[in-house]
Amino acid sequence: DVKVTQSSRYLVKRTGEKVFLECVQDMDHENMFWYRQDPGLGLRLIYFSYDVKMKEKGDIPEGYSVSREKKERFSLILESASTNQTSMYLCASGKAVKTYEQYFGPGTRLTVT
Amino acid sequence: AQSVAQPEDQVNVAEGNPLTVKCTYSVSGNPYLFWYVQYPNRGLQFLLKYITGDNLVKGSYGFEAEFNKSQTSFHLKKPSALVSDSALYFCAVRDNRGSTLGRLYFGRGTQLTVWP
Numbered sequence: 271d272v273k274v275t276q277s278s279r280y281l282v283k284r285t286g287e288k289v290f291l292e293c294v295q296d297m298d299h300e301n302m303f304w305y306r307q308d309p310g311l312g313l314r315l316i317y318f319s320y321d322v323k324m325k326e327k328g329d330i331p332e333g334y335s336v337s338r339e340k341k342e343r344f345s346l347i348l349e350s351a352s353t354n355q356t357s358m359y360l361c362a363s364g365k366a367v368k369t370y371e372q373y374f375g376p377g378t379r380l381t382v383t
Numbered sequence: 384a385q386s387v388a389q390p391e392d393q394v395n396v397a398e399g400n401p402l403t404v405k406c407t408y409s410v411s412g413n414p415y416l417f418w419y420v421q422y423p424n425r426g427l428q429f430l431l432k433y434i435t436g437d438n439l440v441k442g443s444y445g446f447e448a449e450f451n452k453s454q455t456s457f458h459l460k461k462p463s464a465l466v467s468d469s470a471l472y473f474c475a476v477r478d479n480r481g482s483t484l485g486r487l488y489f490g491r492g493t494q495l496t497v498w499p
Contacts, residue, residue: 274426300485301485301486303486303487310392310491311491312473312489312490312491312492313427313473313489315486318485318486320485328486360426360427362427364485366485370415370417370432370434370477370485371417371429371432372429372487373429374419374426374427374428375426376425376426377424377425377426379424
């Protein structure tokens with residue numbers, strides 16, 4: 271079975287802190303994604319990566335950065351956390367071809383106070 | 384532009400009755416379509432997909448979806464709903480263009496509640 275793991279299920283941080291969210295997949299997938307999920311807004315794509323050291327902006331990249339140094343790991347960084355970044359963060363991975371679907375981690379519920 | 388619409392925020396159905404969760408899409412080229420389910424405080428789970436072939440696609444937990452090209456729809460269905468089907472359902476379409484190859488565009492989700 272495909273497994274996508276996220277470093278924390280729940281996280282509480284203070285305004286202005288630097289926050290790291292880690293995601294690891296064990297299926298040698300080329301593509302990895304970070305979404306945030308807010309009630310009534312569905313899933314919005316923050317950043318994605320289709321190869322090591324490659325990244326592309328999604329729909330809402332402001333206030334975030336990413337890092338992909340190894341194929342299996344994709345990190346989301348909040349440079350200076352703000353209260354409007356309180357949200358559920360979901361990581362996903364998928365193959366570039368053939369299967370096409372994405373596989374999701376359990377999510378990290380981040381609260382910024 | 385690629386997009387997905389789920390016209391109903393909520394769907395309520397009695398246990399044992401058939402259920403339908405609606406999805407329409409807009410895409411350049413051939414559509415690759417997906418349904419996901421999310422239980423409370425969990426990540427999304429893949430249910431089924433349409434890539435090519437038979438318009439009726441069968442997936443996990445007894446769900447199926449019907450692809451209709453003329454109506455640009457991909458509605459999720461189940462003949463007999465269970466209380467345990469209560470969850471948030473997302474429809475998605477894959478972007479197969481250029482540098483955005485592989486990203487999915489999601490609808491806003493439909494909350495399904497099945498009453499006992």
